[in-house]
Amino acid sequence: xxxxxxxxxxxxxxxxxxxxxxxxxxxxxxxxxxxxxxxxxxxxxxxxxxxxxxxxxxxxxxxxxxxxxxxxxxxxxxxxxx
Numbered sequence: 001x002x003x004x005x006x007x008x009x010x011x012x013x014x015x016x017x018x019x020x021x022x023x024x025x026x027x028x029x030x031x032x033x034x035x036x037x038x039x040x041x042x043x044x045x046x047x048x049x050x051x052x053x054x055x056x057x058x059x060x061x062x063x064x065x066x067x068x069x070x071x072x073x074x075x076x077x078x079x080x081x082x
Contacts, residue, residue, distance in 0.1 A: 002037050004057050010034050011050050014043070 001007065010033060017027040034046040038053075 001053055004054055007037060007050050008054060010037060011047065011054075014047070 002010075010030060014027070014030050014034060017023045017030055020027075031043040031046070034043060034050065035041060038046040038049040040046040040049055
């Protein structure tokens with residue numbers, strides 16, 4: 001899967017292009033890119049997979065519910081004090 005920011009951009013671009021009948025070629029290109037990016041064969045499946053994936057991850061790519069690096073709840077965090 002591409003980074004969530006990239007995937008979100010692809011979905012938004014698809015939505016923009018789907019409203020403009022004069023941009024059929026660009027819509028076909030973005031549809032293909034969405035399918036390749038999500039490992040699907042139809043744009044409907046690609047959008048469903050993208051939506052599901054984006055619901056599960058934060059913008060930085062970490063799974064929702066997982067502490068962010070540097071959070072006090074993250075056991076791998078090193079806190080330096082003076």
